[in-house]
Amino acid sequence: MEPQLLHHVADSVATVVIAHPAKRNAMTAGMWRALPELLDALAADPVVRALVLTGEGGTFCAGADISTLRASPAEAQGLSVLAEEALAAFPKPTLAAVRGHCVGGGAQLAAACDLRFAEEGSLFGVTPAKLGIVYPASATRRLVSLVGPATAKYLLFSGELLGADRALRTGLVDEVLPEGELGKRVAEFTRILVSRSQLTQAAAKEFADGRTDRDAHWAGLARGNADTAEGVAAFLERRQPRFTWTVPTSG
Structure with missing residues (x-):
């Protein structure tokens, strides 16, 4: 299989698959370049309400393809940062579903997601x-915000790998699932995500990520919006809400 990013959309969830099995799903320069454009297209799709990033087979991503680093380290790192930032800026909830190794550039991508679910036996490392x-x-900075300065320094200084249980304790991972249960749990959780208010999620994502220039924007949207009225009515009528606000395609 040629190194590539596969994707599909089902039940309002976009799934992006890192596929380079010959090198444990290492990211090539072409894959780094392709990711922001793919994310832009998925963000603009009104059907998509959440995104899952995962790896082909039993590995999430073993990092950057070392051959790309050898050719041009600065360019490779620049491409990885652009991809990371595009993933972090995706306007809808994102979840990394991790099996096996999540190392280097793979950990960089997983950290840029909003949430990380991992299978038992997964290994995490930041290895520069x-x-x-x-x-x-x-x-x-993103790593520090997830795990704190002490654990970030441990990972960055040593390049040692953390098992899934320790990753859970440090906050690098949100849930750890038994072998064979990750896909089921991700499907279950994303069904919950797509049933909730995009207005709530979009505002919360910006607030949690530290953005402060849009407080007035969200306060304005919060006043008298249809999602609030629908949510209250559904609660009082003991039914599932039907939220209609969607993330604008312009961001």
Whole structure:
């Protein structure tokens, strides 16, 4: 199989699959370049209400393809940062479904997702110290925001791998599932996500990510919007709400 990003949309959930099994789903330069454009297209699709990022087979992503680093380390890192930022900026909930190794660039992508669910036996590592690479500032800050400075330094200084249970304890992972149960749990949880108010989710995502320039924007939308009226009515009538607000395609 040629290295590529596969994707499909079902039940309002877009699934993006990192597919490069010959190198444990390592990201090539072409894959890094393709990810922002793919995310833009999925963000603009009104059918899509959540996104899952995962890897082909039993590995999430073993990092960047080392051959791309050898050719041009600066370019490779620049491409990874653009992909990471595009994933972090995706306007709808994102979830990394992790099996096996989630290392280097793979950990960078997983950290850029809103949530991370992992199968037992998964391994997480941030390994630039093994290659003499300065980890990107954006990725470092994002890692610190997830796990705190002490664990971020442990990972960055040593390049050691964390098992799924320790990743859960540090906040790097949100849920750990028994072998064979990850897909079922991700499907179950994304069904919950797509049933909830996109208005609530979009505002909460910006607030949680530290954006402060849109407080007035969200306060304005909160006043008298249809989702609030529908949510209250559904609660009082003991039925499932039918939320209609959608993320504008322009962001």
